[in-house]
Amino acid sequence: MTILQTILDHKETLLPTLMANEPMFNVIQKSRPSLYDVLRKSDTLQIISEMKRASPSKGLIAEGANPVEQARKYADAGAACISVLTEEKFFKGSFQDLVDIGNYVEIPILNKDFIIHEVQIDYAKAAGASVILLIVAALSDKKLKTFYDYANNLGLDVLVEVHNEEELDRALAIHPKIIGVNNRDLKTFNVDLAQTEKLAQKITAYEDIAFISESGIWNVEDAKRVVNVGARGVLVGESLMRSGDVEKALKSLQIPLPVNVKDV
Numbered sequence: 001m002t003i004l005q006t007i008l009d010h011k012e013t014l015l016p017t018l019m020a021n022e023p024m025f026n027v028i029q030k031s032r033p034s035l036y037d038v039l040r041k042s043d044t045l046q047i048i049s050e051m052k053r054a055s056p057s058k059g060l061i062a063e064g065a066n067p068v069e070q071a072r073k074y075a076d077a078g079a080a081c082i083s084v085l086t087e088e089k090f091f092k093g094s095f096q097d098l099v100d101i102g103n104y105v106e107i108p109i110l111n112k113d114f115i116i117h118e119v120q121i122d123y124a125k126a127a128g129a130s131v132i133l134l135i136v137a138a139l140s141d142k143k144l145k146t147f148y149d150y151a152n153n154l155g156l157d158v159l160v161e162v163h164n165e166e167e168l169d170r171a172l173a174i175h176p177k178i179i180g181v182n183n184r185d186l187k188t189f190n191v192d193l194a195q196t197e198k199l200a201q202k203i204t205a206y207e208d209i210a211f212i213s214e215s216g217i218w219n220v221e222d223a224k225r226v227v228n229v230g231a232r233g234v235l236v237g238e239s240l241m242r243s244g245d246v247e248k249a250l251k252s253l254q255i256p257l258p259v260n261v262k263d264v
């Protein structure tokens with residue numbers, strides 16, 4: 001069985017508890033800028049920086065990290081958005097991390113989790129997220145469309161994640177506003193920025209879709225590679241979590257976008 005399937009099977013077992021309870025979080029609900037607008041209007045590469053303690057592929061990354069402290073550094077360095085992993089078993093995240101970070105910063109907050117049911121979207125919203133992730137590889141066409149519309153109706157932005165061309169075609173069928181190419185194959189853990197390069201043309205053909213590249217971004221060379229094919233943002237976790245100077249590392253990735261991808 002693939003790791004993705006293992007995670008999804010585990011998620012399934014948690015749904016009854018979510019459904020039997022009401023999401024109750026101590027949240028200051030804020031109106032945050034739309035991630036889509038931020039991505040579209042910028043003329044430098046936008047950084048979605050992730051709070052990531054651990055992952056199934058890398059094990060522990062930053063076990064003791066303080067989420068608010070990490071978020072403060074991200075926001076101070078001009079991150080476009082903070083991605084907060086809430087998956088507990090494999091990534092050591094929690095909704096509490098999301099709540100704490102959201103209460104502290106004003107920028108968009110992405111709830112990074114494996115969504116397989118609407119109830120999880122309700123929890124994301126209640127915990128203070130302004131963006132959710134939908135992973136095409138984890139969903140049927142019907143669920144992808146239903147959850148996308150459901151989140152939009154709650155006023156949430158949606159990042160639709162794909163890894164290969166088949167998934168991209170399924171994503172494009174719903175014409176989402178934000179598409180992320182995950183350079184990591186969630187079935188094998190293989191990371192290759194060539195995935196972003198391979199799929200770029202098909203995405204940038206749509207002028208109204210904001211295109212981002214996810215995973216495996218370590219330095220300015222990586223940033224340049226994805227910017228050169230039209231990415232307007234990157235989703236960065238491990239390299240920032242491990243950095244001794246988070247603000248400097250983040251700022252080094254905020255490179256100018258080529259003129260032809262500005263103001264799409």
Ligand SMILES: O=P(O)(O)OC[C@@H](O)[C@@H](O)c1c[nH]c2ccccc12
Pocket residue numbers: 050052112113135161182214215216217235236237238239
């Ligand atoms: O730590 P990295 O290689 O910078 O990757 C960040 C982010 O892209 C990655 O955590 C991620 C992308 N899509 C996901 C889906 C589920 C869990 C995690 C992810």
